[in-house]
Amino acid sequence: MSDTLFAGMQPTPGDHFKLCYYAAVIRLTDRVGQTLGSRAAAYEMFPFLKNYDDELGLTDIEDPDASLRAEVRWRAALRDWETTVEAHLPLRALAQSAALDDLDLMLLMSVGLVEEDVRFGMLFEVLQGVVGQSRPTLSTLNLWWENPFEQGEVYRRVRRMQDLGLLQVMNPEVPRTAWALQIHTTLWDVLSGKGASALPAWVAYTPASEGLAMGDLIIRDDLRRLVETMPSLLEAGEIGALIVRGSQHNGRRTLLGSLARAMGRGMLVVEGLSKPDDDRWRLLGLLATALNCFPVIVLSLAPAETVLLPRFSTFSGAMGVVLEKQGGVAGAGAERALTLTMETPDMLLRSALWMRGFGDQGAEAMAEISERFRITSGNIRRTAVLARTYAMLDHRAAVTTMDVMQASRALNRQSLDTVATFLPAFGDWSSLAVGEETMRDLRSLESRCRHRERLKDHVGGALRSQITGGVRALLTGSSGTGKTLAARVLASALSKDLYRLDLAAVVNKYIGETEKNLNEAFSRAEELDVILLLDEGDALLTQRTNVQTSNDRYANLETNFLLQRLETFEGILLVTTNAGDRIDSAFQRRMDAVIEFQPPGAAERFAIWQLHLPQEHSIQPRVLRDVAMRCLMKGGQIRNAALHAALLALTDGGVMTTGHMQASVLREYRKSGDVCPIRFGDL
Numbered sequence: 001m002s003d004t005l006f007a008g009m010q011p012t013p014g015d016h017f018k019l020c021y022y023a024a025v026i027r028l029t030d031r032v033g034q035t036l037g038s039r040a041a042a043y044e045m046f047p048f049l050k051n052y053d054d055e056l057g058l059t060d061i062e063d064p065d066a067s068l069r070a071e072v073r074w075r076a077a078l079r080d081w082e083t084t085v086e087a088h089l090p091l092r093a094l095a096q097s098a099a100l101d102d103l104d105l106m107l108l109m110s111v112g113l114v115e116e117d118v119r120f121g122m123l124f125e126v127l128q129g130v131v132g133q134s135r136p137t138l139s140t141l142n143l144w145w146e147n148p149f150e151q152g153e154v155y156r157r158v159r160r161m162q163d164l165g166l167l168q169v170m171n172p173e174v175p176r177t178a179w180a181l182q183i184h185t186t187l188w189d190v191l192s193g194k195g196a197s198a199l200p201a202w203v204a205y206t207p208a209s210e211g212l213a214m215g216d217l218i219i220r221d222d223l224r225r226l227v228e229t230m231p232s233l234l235e236a237g238e239i240g241a242l243i244v245r246g247s248q249h250n251g252r253r254t255l256l257g258s259l260a261r262a263m264g265r266g267m268l269v270v271e272g273l274s275k276p277d278d279d280r281w282r283l284l285g286l287l288a289t290a291l292n293c294f295p296v297i298v299l300s301l302a303p304a305e306t307v308l309l310p311r312f313s314t315f316s317g318a319m320g321v322v323l324e325k326q327g328g329v330a331g332a333g334a335e336r337a338l339t340l341t342m343e344t345p346d347m348l349l350r351s352a353l354w355m356r357g358f359g360d361q362g363a364e365a366m367a368e369i370s371e372r373f374r375i376t377s378g379n380i381r382r383t384a385v386l387a388r389t390y391a392m393l394d395h396r397a398a399v400t401t402m403d404v405m406q407a408s409r410a411l412n413r414q415s416l417d418t419v420a421t422f423l424p425a426f427g428d429w430s431s432l433a434v435g436e437e438t439m440r441d442l443r444s445l446e447s448r449c450r451h452r453e454r455l456k457d458h459v460g461g462a463l464r465s466q467i468t469g470g471v472r473a474l475l476t477g478s479s480g481t482g483k484t485l486a487a488r489v490l491a492s493a494l495s496k497d498l499y500r501l502d503l504a505a506v507v508n509k510y511i512g513e514t515e516k517n518l519n520e521a522f523s524r525a526e527e528l529d530v531i532l533l534l535d536e537g538d539a540l541l542t543q544r545t546n547v548q549t550s551n552d553r554y555a556n557l558e559t560n561f562l563l564q565r566l567e568t569f570e571g572i573l574l575v576t577t578n579a580g581d582r583i584d585s586a587f588q589r590r591m592d593a594v595i596e597f598q599p600p601g602a603a604e605r606f607a608i609w610q611l612h613l614p615q616e617h618s619i620q621p622r623v624l625r626d627v628a629m630r631c632l633m634k635g636g637q638i639r640n641a642a643l644h645a646a647l648l649a650l651t652d653g654g655v656m657t658t659g660h661m662q663a664s665v666l667r668e669y670r671k672s673g674d675v676c677p678i679r680f681g682d683l
Contacts, residue, residue: 006077011085014193019078020091021116024109025052026071028120031144035127045126048119075102090290091191097289098164098314103145104157108166110144111136112183116192135170139177164313165282184283190290196266202280203287204269211261212254218352218377219251223340227255231262233338234294234318240335241309243321246342247527249378253296255342256320260294267320271298276308276331285312296320301327302516303561309333324523325568344469344526344570345377347453353377357384358399369404372495374453374469374529383407401495408528409497415528419506419521420499423484423533425492432489433600433607433635434482441595442486445473446493448592449572469570472590474537476577477597480636483576486597487533496572497530503540515561526571537575538582566590602629605638612642617649617656623680627665630677641668 009015029049033039043050058070082092095105113120114134121134128140142154158181161167166187170180189198196205214228233239242259244252253269260267268288273280288295297319299307308331312319321329321337329337345353351370357380358366375383384399386407391399413422429439448455449471456467475483484500491498506517518540525532534540540562563586566573575591577583588594600608606628613619633641645664649656662680669676 006081011087013090016089017091017192020109023074024106027106046123088292094290111181112188115188135180135182138179187286206257206267208261208266211257214258214262217258230259239318239338241319241321241337243337243339245323247376250342250376252322252342256296266293268293269296273297274307276310281310285315288315298322303519306330353380368401376527415524416499420501423498423500426488433604445593449494471572471592473593474575474591475595479578480634481597482635483597487574491531499530500533500535522569531572534575538577538579599634608635608638619658619661623658637668641665
């Protein structure tokens with residue numbers, strides 16, 4: 001045996017793997033020689049084996065005892081070499097974590113030989129006498145380990161490594177002795193020294209060096225003090241699972257990455273592992289051990305949904321779990337769990353996050369931006385990048401509020417378009433003709449939205465703990481009285497985007513799906529800080545009924561979910577309805593404002609006509625006043641009439657006349673089945 005081969009090896013995962021690989025080759029060559037009668041016969045049938053023996057200094061060892069001594073000597077030299085290596089060796093770490101001895105490792109490496117050298121596949125196919133079977137079977141491995149101290153052990157050891165996820169059976173439908181075994185190619189590549197480059201697409205790897213230093217985290221002081229104690233607790237095994245809750249894109253993974261760095265580990269992030277029998281669970285534990293990583297599972301759960309976390313059989317450290325505000329985890333993997341909550345950053349933290357994103361580019365507008373855009377930390381980072389791009393495209397050094405608004409809108413569309421429809425903001429309060437009391441309530445609602453974060457600092461202690469960043473308003477009134485228009489004006493006044501919830505995309509006949517879709521819409525609206533409009537909200541906010549059928553029970557469950565979700569909602573929600581009496585009283589109690597829209601009076605109708613008519617028209621003032629006085633039309637009807645009159649005018653030459661207006665008013669009355677109170681021929 002060549003001792004110089006050990007001397008030339010570097011303390012790297014790749015070289016350590018090579019030495020273990022050679023140990024399996026030594027054992028395999030010896031067994032093939034015994035099967036064929038001599039080592040020379042083995043060389044003759046499989047010439048590549050002689051190449052290995054030449055490299056290892058083992059050529060022409062025919063004495064079985066000498067061959068066995070060579071194998072034992074190699075393994076002893078390998079153990080001695082390992083003691084000189086302080087660096088992390090994936091195969092050694094996995095063996096220690098899974099309690100694998102020399103025979104286990106020999107079996108594992110023998111199964112994987114074909115992954116490294118395809119010629120071993122030909123060898124297995126010839127010796128097993130099965131065409132196309134290029135991987136070792138359980139029967140073959142058992143025959144090759146016939147030493148008295150190993151007899152009967154192969155079946156048990158293979159079965160254990162199969163349970164650990166180290167070995168896989170390719171043909172479980174055949175008798176056990178014919179099982180063809182393989183090692184997961186990803187795990188083999190990681191063990192062979194390829195490292196994170198061998199990981200599949202469903203695993204996201206962050207090396208320890210790329211994790212954010214704990215001192216650079218922008219988080220609340222009380223949370224920072226708690227986080228600083230985490231690394232030692234995680235290393236000591238005091239915490240089994242660290243659960244981090246919060247909105248999407250709010251620094252949950254960044255926090256866990258910082259903890260991984262503090263422990264000197266990388267981080268492996270996997271999304272969507274919601275089923276305990278998913279084979280990726282076991283592989284994740286194996287990879288975390290092999291790569292010395294902190295495993296993190298990201299779950300997107302529906303309300304009341306629980307995921308069972310299995311215990312990693314080959315990973316002894318804690319796992320990280322990323323959750324939103326709803327859903328939970330249970331099972332053996334959740335033992336000794338600790339939960340941290342990442343709240344939406346307040347103005348002070350947002351200012352620090354914007355400064356990190358902009359540097360000196362947006363210092364002048366920083367106060368306004370921090371107050372206006374109440375978004376999550378991750379969205380601040382993404383928005384800042386886009387906003388800087390918009391500024392550069394406009395050949396400006398400084399970022400403005402408009403750049404941030406444009407960038408934020410781009411993020412909104414990607415997240416919300418599947419469940420909601422974007423409504424452009426419109427005008428100012430002068431664009432809305434409503435009664436004085438309604439206007440007063442609307443301006444009060446605007447003030448409530450502007451000061452939703454500061455309000456809790458100006459109330460007593462009993463109220464302070466109850467006030468969140470959420471604002472909920474119910475706009476009631478008959479159809480066409482301006483409720484949706486008021487929502488658009490409010491969005492314009494607050495410089496926020498407005499999204500109308502698409503009930504067709506949300507309501508689902510399958511149990512629990514409606515709640516899941518509603519929660520998704522509410523969660524995205526919260527993290528992006530847009531105004532969410534629930535138009536015709538009585539369709540969802542109906543009164544609970546006595547349970548007579550299963551449909552009643554599930555309808556009540558939806559209502560109860562909405563009641564709970566409204567209480568925790570931290571965005572701005574507007575609900576419109578023209579049937580306020582059908583809305584459950586519990587919803588009205590949870591509203592911060594209830595604004596009633598009355599049909600417009602004569603003065604409001606005249607103002608609405610003025611807002612909708614073009615500046616250049618030839619309508620007689622006497623006719624316009626009479627129509628506003630006597631035609632009890634709602635705002636929506638006046639809008640339709642003005643639009644139709646404009647179309648008639650465009651057809652006739654472009655100037656709107658009294659005749660165009662008269663024809664449009666009569667058309668609206670015919671549409672509603674009513675009789676117009678004015679005989680236009682007498683005017």
